[in-house]
Amino acid sequence: MNRKSWWMATLMLASLPVTAGSLFDPVELSDAELAQLRGRYVLPDRIISFGVVMSSSWQNGSGQIVGAQVALNVASGQSQPSLTVNMINQAGAAGVVTAGTGQVIGGAGLNTVQGIVQSVRTAGDFNNGLNDVNVSVSTGGALQATPVGQAFTGSESFSNSAGAVQVSTANGGLQIALQAANGQGISTQQIGGGGVAQHANIGGSLNTVRNLAELNVALRDNTRNVNMTNCLEQLRSLRQGGY
Template sequence: MKKRTWCLPALLALSLPLSASEIFRPTELSDSELAQLRGRYVLPDRIISFGVVMTSTWENAAGQVIGAQVGMSMSAGQPQPVLYAMPIEGAGNGGTVTAGNGQILGGAGLDSVRGIVQSVRVAGDGNQGENGMEIRISSGPSGDMPSGAQAWSNGQVWSNGAGTVRLSSQNGGLAIAIQASNGQGIANQQLGAGGMGQHSAIGGNLNTVRNLASLDIRLRDLSRSVDLRGCLDQLRVLNPTR
């Protein structure tokens, strides 16, 4: 878990311009952790692009969906990373939503914890809550931005029958906050300021809430001939011609 905590903010901080680098602050690895990384590296020219994607969604009992995706992508040759945002919405099935009356108390201390913090608190029935993080490594051409993505702007807001989602840059990081309608609850996800938080508090019934984050790395394919040339070059260094 320590490795994942370091990898996400550290890679981003190295790629961001100075004005944005405060969003992601790297954490120094100990000698014992570095010892475990020997031999596990990727040559810089193999990395085509990498980025971080945060997605938060809320689906209520009527199938209405509100949410957002926030991403940062950095490709080879780009002078600086690109931040984008995309609304996520669903019309639902026309059903009714019973007003939530569950009360969730406490939890204020979760906002002050450093590192990675996840919580799902429920005071209703038939709800599903999910928090997840992953590192995805793939090869091939760099992927395009999702269809419908917009340039990042602090304070972007989207609303529909399911609730309201607000994007913001706060506490040195990026955040997605969802306020569900009819007292169903709240959800938020934030990255930066030395950590990541994923939380949901559900006071209604039959809701599905998801906070997902991923670090995406794309590597350039290497042909067998390129690998063979590299091996031969290293053999020549080990056994120089006399």
């Protein structure tokens, strides 16, 4: 329990009779109890916009890039959320990419982990992999721009000389699955079903792999903290009783 929560609990206890105080001593909540309280401390009218952006990309040894980005955005006043998808496509130096011969084995247990799971495994040389989840909460800002792209219909596929990528629904969420060409490897990223999973298995060399996810929440300024005001009013009434 954070410091603010303990302080507010103490203020409330101070307003109780001494005999009743022992019945309401602060007790640390378990993880299961906290899980039932997620999202209940922000009033709906304070949320200006909410968005999730997920992108996966693969750059091979010649600089060619293939990937996809999917974005979910809900703004105040929207009748329904927008869900768009874009291909990430970049030409390289048109050089020859050496076929990957490395083999990544095992790791089946990673698919059963709950919560956030990230892995980068490589059987090649000079590779670079990054899995990242970022949460951004801002206040007093403007509406987030609605992502530009084609409407997501449930399954989209893209490909170029660097590989192929598919965006689809899976296990109650969204998944980006990428198969790099010339045996360079695979990457997957999934949000939903109670967790976030980001994996990269690299079998070639000189590859750069990125699995990125960002959650953005914009809130209106909270000009008056009603809960804190109520607690202060309780303290003010105690002065007359000599506390």
